Amino acid sequence: GAFRADAARAGAVSEVAQLVDELCGASPEFATLWRENDVLAHGDGTKRLKHPELGDIELEYSAFAVDGRPDLSLTVYNPVDAAVADRIRDLARRRKERDATDPSTKPTTP
Structure with a gap:
């Protein structure tokens, strides 16, 4: 399903038609899935x-x-629970502290 959705989203339906024909000829399973038109958008x-x-x-x-x-698509990620959020915040804090004390991590200006 994702292949069909990606091809449609990219506007490449006509470009992939030949590939789809080849795949349908080579794989009965692919042909069945393609005919079912089961587009799964994640x-x-x-x-x-x-x-x-x-x-x-x-x-x-x-x-x-x-x-x-x-x-294009935009994907947003969020921690599944408070424990994961705390671990991510702790990592960000440690990185910030490291960057403040390590001159090699400071951005340079031209």
Whole structure:
């Protein structure tokens, strides 16, 4: 479903028609799925990520279309609970403290 949605959003339906024909010929399963026209837009859900400093974290997400730009979408992530939010805030605080004391992290001006 996501392939059909991505092709439509990008305005590339005619460009992918030949590929779809090839895939339908090569895979009965693909042909069935394509005929069912089951377009699944991943508008919201939960993502589990492995962060190098925080370890496993879980975030809720919501994806939104950008008016006038069918090739773009905006995805917003939020912590699933207060514990994850606290871990993210703590990481941001540690980074801010590190940046304040480490001159190599300060931006340079031209």
